[in-house]
Amino acid sequence: MESKNIRLSKSIIGEIEADAVRKILLEDGYLGMGAEVGKFEEDIANYIGVNTSNVVCVSTGTSALHLAVEAITEAGDEVIVPSLTYLSSFQAISGARAIPIACEVYDDTLTIDIEDAEKKITSKTKAIMTVHYASNPGYLEKLYNLAKKYNLRVIEDAAHAFGCSYKEKKIGSFGDIICFSFDGIKNITSGEGGAIITSDEKVLNIIKDARLLSVEKDSEKRYLGQRSWDFDVTRQGYRYHLSNIFAAIGRVQLKRLDVEFAPKRQKLISSYKELLGSNKNIKFQLQNEDSTIIPHIFSIRVLNNKRDELLIELNKNNIPTGIHYKPNHLLTLYKNKDTTLPITENIYKEIITLPLHPELELNDVENICLLILKKLNN
Ligand SMILES: *Cc1c(COP(=O)(O)O)cnc(C)c1O
Numbered sequence: 001m002e003s004k005n006i007r008l009s010k011s012i013i014g015e016i017e018a019d020a021v022r023k024i025l026l027e028d029g030y031l032g033m034g035a036e037v038g039k040f041e042e043d044i045a046n047y048i049g050v051n052t053s054n055v056v057c058v059s060t061g062t063s064a065l066h067l068a069v070e071a072i073t074e075a076g077d078e079v080i081v082p083s084l085t086y087l088s089s090f091q092a093i094s095g096a097r098a099i100p101i102a103c104e105v106y107d108d109t110l111t112i113d114i115e116d117a118e119k120k121i122t123s124k125t126k127a128i129m130t131v132h133y134a135s136n137p138g139y140l141e142k143l144y145n146l147a148k149k150y151n152l153r154v155i156e157d158a159a160h161a162f163g164c165s166y167k168e169k170k171i172g173s174f175g176d177i178i179c180f181s182f183d184g185i186k187n188i189t190s191g192e193g194g195a196i197i198t199s200d201e202k203v204l205n206i207i208k209d210a211r212l213l214s215v216e217k218d219s220e221k222r223y224l225g226q227r228s229w230d231f232d233v234t235r236q237g238y239r240y241h242l243s244n245i246f247a248a249i250g251r252v253q254l255k256r257l258d259v260e261f262a263p264k265r266q267k268l269i270s271s272y273k274e275l276l277g278s279n280k281n282i283k284f285q286l287q288n289e290d291s292t293i294i295p296h297i298f299s300i301r302v303l304n305n306k307r308d309e310l311l312i313e314l315n316k317n318n319i320p321t322g323i324h325y326k327p328n329h330l331l332t333l334y335k336n337k338d339t340t341l342p343i344t345e346n347i348y349k350e351i352i353t354l355p356l357h358p359e360l361e362l363n364d365v366e367n368i369c370l371l372i373l374k375k376l377n378n
Contacts, residue, residue, distance in 0.1 A: 006364055008320040009185040009297070010357040012261065013249070020248040028244065030225065033212070036244035038223040040251050044195055047163075047254060048172040054204065056196045057247065058211050061159045061181020063240040064194035065092030068177045069127070070236075071206040072153045073098040077126035079155075082112045083327040083344045085131040089157050090328045093129065101125070102329035102336075104343045108286040110299075111138025113343070114146055127153040132161035132171065134285055134324075135187075135293040140166050144175065155179065159194075160296035162187045163257050167290050172197040182250050185357070187265075187294050188257050190250030193242050206235065213237035262294040264358040269295045271362055272354065275369035281306050281376045283350075299324055301350040306376060311352060313375045319368055322353035 024036060037057050045052040058064050065088060069079060075097035081089050083102035093100040101120050104113035110133040117128055130143055137156075147154045158164075159181035161171045172178045177200070180186075182193035196207055212218040214237025218228045222241075242250075253261075276282050283301040287293065299322075302310050314321050327348050329339045354368060 006319055006355050006360070006368070007357060008322050008353065008355050010359055011184045011189050012256075012358050013189075017249045017252045020252050021245055024244050024248045031245055032243055033219075033222050033241040034225055034244050035223055036247040036251070037242050040190070040242070040247035040254075041195070043251055043254050044197075047257075048170045048197065050173055050197060050199070054197055054199050056204065056207050056211065057242040057250075058194045058196065058207075058240045059242055060192050060240075061157075061179060061183060061186075061194040062088040062092055063211070063238065064179035064181070064196045065089060065129070065155065065157060066095050067207040067210050067238070067240060068155045068179055068196055068198075068203070069093050069098055069129075070096035070210065071203045072155075072177070073126045076124065078122060078124040079127045079129055080117050080120050080125060081129040081157075081328075082131050082133075083329040083341050084110060084133065084325055084347060085157065085328065086159070086325055087328060087331070088159075089129055089131060090331075090334055094333070098126065099124075100328070100334060102327070102334065102339055102341060102344075104341050105133065105347070106138075107343050107347070109136055109138055109288060110134065110285050110347065111136055111288075112143065114139060114142050117143075118146055118150075121150050121152070125150070125152060127155055129155040129157055131157040132159075132164070134299055135160045135164050135296050136285065136287055137161060137164065137166045137171055137291050137293075138288060140175070147176070153177065159186060161293070163262060163294045165292045168292075176200070177203060182246075182253075187261060187296055188250065188253035190242070190246040190253065193246045193250055210235065210237045211240040213239060257294070261358045265295050265356065268356055268360055268362070268365055269298055271365045272298055272300075272369065275366065276300065276372060279373060279376055282372075295356065297322070297324055297353050298356040299351050299353040301347065302352055302376070303350060307350050307352055310372065310375050314368075314371065317371055319371065320355060323348075323351060324353050 182190040
């Protein structure tokens with residue numbers, strides 16, 4: 001195979017993003033959180049179909065999750081979360097002094113196992129954090145029904161799912177508290193960044209202030225280029241706001257999502273599935289039929305103990321791979337001798353993430369698949 005440098009994932013940034021940043025740096029001259037952040041929130045609101053006042057941009061997806069958890073929990077409250085997620089989901093919970101309770105995912109969809117989540121509900125449970133693994137929102141309606149039954153809040157870790165839909169409604173246009181990430185490799189990037197969407201006024205007020213050290217009502221002033229000098233503070237806050245520089249990148253990326261990034265990601269995934277589909281050693285994640293996704297990552301399961309040898313073979317041929325994710329309940333910080341999650345632990349042994357980003361070529365996918373099939377057919 002030719003030694004072209006294939007990347008696992010990649011930021012797709014061009015002259016238009018560079019121009020937008022240049023404008024902020026040289027014409028606007030205001031680099032912190034100002035009008036451009038307000039415009040990004042407005043653009044996101046228009047894209048998703050919610051009121052602008054329901055969108056709060058923050059510095060990262062992790063800070064979005066952290067503020068969301070902190071807004072609805074007290075220290076010691078429990079939040080049920082699938083163990084098969086990025087460390088960020090867990091750290092957001094423990095960072096808010098709540099307790100992450102690891103639960104299973106379904107073996108086929110890799111989304112939260114709703115029956116297992118129900119078993120883990122106690123009198124201390126305050127919320128369920130669901131994770132849209134590889135952009136799949138899973139059985140959201142059933143999850144919201146469970147939450148309603150036990151009077152729980154729902155936080156959607158939708159870091160993988162910006163632009164995706166469930167029952168023809170955009171993720172973020174319904175539900176309780178939805179968190180997105182715009183880090184360098186997500187469906188759209190702002191360099192670093194994140195957003196929270198909710199229609200809960202109380203939560204909105206808390207997080208809009210909390211991203212700016214909980215200085216009361218500072219957000220509105222900053223959009224007008226003003227500051228608060230005589231203010232009060234009643235809660236712990238953070239420096240979690242987004243900057244104008246990052247917002248400028250995000251606004252350009254948002255325009256490119258549906259016309260450029262989404263069709264490319266979808267086409268690459270179809271090609272992978274078509275080429276690998278008939279191999280008996282490979283299992284794909286089941287996509288729920290009532291959702292339309294823009295795939296953020298492409299992970300497959302390699303059965304019959306063949307995963308590790310395939311990893312070695314791919315890496316030997318300069319094909320980068322990932323493992324999404326090491327289950328969080330296996331990490332020292334979150335380990336608990338009573339927690340065993342056999343489905344998740346088995347997935348961890350079988351899963352492998354293959355390259356996916358809009359600049360990957362169909363020809364690259366073909367070469368990667370040829371290599372995989374050659375190895376697995378041996
Ligand atoms: C990327 C990601 C996050 C965190 O987003 P950052 O912007 O990188 O902080 C949270 N959860 C999941 C599942 C992610 O993939």
